Amino acid sequence: MDNHELTIDRVFHALSDPTRRAIVMRLSAKPSAVGDLFAPMPMALPTLLKHIRVLEECGLVATKKVGRERICEMQPEALRTTDAWLAQQRSVLEARLDRMEAYVLDLQKTENKNGRRKKRK
Amino acid sequence: MDNHELTIDRVFHALSDPTRRAIVMRLSAKPSAVGDLFAPMPMALPTLLKHIRVLEECGLVATKKVGRERICEMQPEALRTTDAWLAQQRSVLEARLDRMEAYVLDLQKTENKNGRRKKRK
DNA sequence: CCATCAGTTAGTCAAATAGCTAACAGTCGT
DNA sequence: ACGACTGTTAGCTATTTGACTAACTGATGG
Structure with a gap:
């Protein structure tokens, strides 16, 4: 139940994947919808989704549903x-x-x- | 053949494990032999050895054999x-x-x- | 020289990870 | 109301990881 835990373990693990670091770099520049993040990525959508969840669960990224899109943004803390x-x-x-x-x-x-x-x- | 690669991937992955972060903290304070690092760890020696190898392969730590001991030390770079x-x-x-x-x-x-x-x- | 000390190698195992496809579920525009 | 758009869920798979035990190697120290 208590996901979104900010443990150093999880943060380092999240950042050990180049796809997730790429997401972090894009989101540091500006918040984006899942679809925007997906466009340049050489992988299936569900795979990207899972990366986003990992970033969310370690507290690096927060997301919210807006209409049919999901907006992702960095959490500076x-x-x-x-x-x-x-x-x-x-x-x-x-x-x-x-x-x-x-x-x-x-x-x-x-x-x-x-x-x-x-x-x- | 080309281990000891300093890739950000490997460094972040190495640091995602609490045991390895504990090793890094001890080695930042001072270089130590494998046995000294082992003493307080709640795991088998070969397991610790593998953690040290991970730290070595990502370039965070360097080791050298001295007599029958292996001395480990941090690589600041x-x-x-x-x-x-x-x-x-x-x-x-x-x-x-x-x-x-x-x-x-x-x-x-x-x-x-x-x-x-x-x-x- | 041979017992002990400090690692080391090899092999096994369970769990976690990153990837895929297929099928489903809300929203929006017309 | 319905088709297209944007995720989302539910499996399945191969690989990697972190842990163990057991057996082995190479340096002391007496």
Whole structure:
């Protein structure tokens, strides 16, 4: 019953498919009906529909029925949450690499001062 | 033959699994041997090994054999590439939403000037 | 040198995924 | 009212995934 859950699991999984990433790119530019999204896609309509459902269930996209069309549009929040996870990892990782680089540079400086016979046995 | 490909597909897929995200988080903090990663995981060793291979094949992690251990460490580049994709979508989407908000605010202002009978039928 | 330690390979299995076709169901224009 | 338009549902299939156990390989450490 409780679909439309915004779990990082689901969002990453949704974005792992090139068709779904293409949909996300189009919907980021502007909301569209299912038929508009379908036009350029090399697959059957029900297949596309299923991709849209996946995007909906992870919270990346919301849809509403208007007449006989279904309009799809991006939900900025899901994108932000996922971006935040990635940014967090990057910052932890890159902070550590920077510290390491600083440490190595410091080592080199110390070596230059204290002992130059390093290269000989 | 050509594994270790850094495709956005593979990176997103790799990150869609909570076990693999946990590995990424630990390796972002510091490189570790397979055994260290294994210790807190509630699964068999070969299962963990396979997760590590997935991370390796998408370019997120690199490993090297040292004695009888295998040391794993993060590859910052893969994280950056994926982060860039997400950031790009966010910027397109949020720029559009901002324009739309501005437009709506402008409409409201115009209405306030021209016609106040809006609320009555 | 041989037991233990740290992975590794191979093989099995259930569930999930992405694709298809065929048939059905609301809406709209005339 | 009815045909065309736009989805939608219901199966079916092949492939991939994430998990397991059992058996194997290559490095220590004593």
